Amino acid sequence: MATRVQDLLAGAREQLRFEPTPKRIRALSGDRTVVDSRAAVLVWEPRRVVPSYAVPEADLVGDLVPDERPAPEGRPGILTPRDPFTLHSTPGGSLTVRLPERDLVGAAFRPADPDLAGMVVLDWTAFDQWLEEDQQAIGSPRDPFSRIDCLPTDRHVVVSHRGLVLADTRRAIVLFETGLSPRYYIPREDVATDLLVPTDSHTVCAYKGRASYWSASVGDETLPDVVWSYEEPLHDGLPVKGLLAFYTERLELTVDGVGL
Known part of the structure; x- marks a missing residue:
């Protein structure tokens, strides 16, 4: 077996x-x-x-x-x-x-x-x-049994919340990290950046570097720290430098029309 x-x-x-x-x-x-x-x-x-x-x-x-x-x-x-x-x-x-x-x-x-x-x-x-x-x-020792792949995709990626579209793109970079769900990093031109407000939050990843965060204002609701970006990434994160990723566990994500 x-x-x-x-x-x-x-x-x-x-x-x-x-x-x-x-x-x-x-x-x-x-x-x-x-x-x-x-x-x-x-x-x-x-x-x-x-x-x-x-x-x-x-x-x-x-x-x-x-x-x-x-x-x-x-x-x-x-x-x-x-x-x-x-x-x-x-x-x-x-x-x-x-x-x-x-x-x-x-x-x-x-x-x-x-x-x-x-x-x-x-x-x-x-x-x-x-x-x-x-x-x-930085962050922690790197695990030799984990790896990151960053691949461009022309899949139709849409991120929304309660019917309001936050991002819509066919130019995402998909970041595949061992043991984790794929993350879609999206050009800022394809994101409703007028709905985003920078926060003071930061996290550190041993592979990608230091992440900066934004909250999203959707109507009268604020979604704290739901967007992040690596502005000056480490080597593994260079393909997603400056792109925006969404905490899709708290949002709606569709890829080619299929909800994930």
């Missing part, structure tokens, strides 16, 4: 998973290089969908001391980057990285697993800067 690959990957989600990376990985706190490793490993704790970097303890500057704070209360279900790093789902010990100028409290985790002996998993957000080789990395 054939196995769908996505089901195979999802079936392993309850396990502690790891994958070595050949990249040189560095992490900085202020101007201090705290981590410099050519033997890093990507680690997914059980139920985590985004990996963290783990490095040999010898590749980390500073003292590792036990984090004496009580562990956060666990919860069932998928763990996303919005869940704190200290919410661990595998046995091990939480650690503070002690530097001369400050403590990075709870920034490391020593998993109690023989395959990761001598390694510590690191909290991405505890450090001020990360480098993969000589390129600054």
Whole structure:
């Protein structure tokens, strides 16, 4: 019986998973290089969908001391980057990285697993800067099993809300990202930009970069942060630079007349 690959990957989600990376990985706190490793490993704790970097303890500057704070209360279900790093789902010990100028409290985790002996998993957000080789990395480690494809399409894409058309195009770029629904990025000329109001919201994607957001004003209703764009994208997002995408889970999307 054939196995769908996505089901195979999802079936392993309850396990502690790891994958070595050949990249040189560095992490900085202020101007201090705290981590410099050519033997890093990507680690997914059980139920985590985004990996963290783990490095040999010898590749980390500073003292590792036990984090004496009580562990956060666990919860069932998928763990996303919005869940704190200290919410661990595998046995091990939480650690503070002690530097001369400050403590990075709870920034490391020593998993109690023989395959990761001598390694510590690191909290991405505890450090001020990360480098993969000589390129600054943002958001999170990049997952080697995820990819992005940006493809032009002449499909007829219409985005609307309660009968009011917000976008109508045959010039979209479809962004396909592993495990996620396709997103249609639309030229501004094909969008009712007079209905959009910029907001102060921003998000960061490890692959596409930093997104800016707009709300949509539809009659007497405001739809907050329902549109976004990558104005200065990273490499993977260059084909959609400056185009507008819609949070279609909150709107109506039709492609070639078919509702999605």
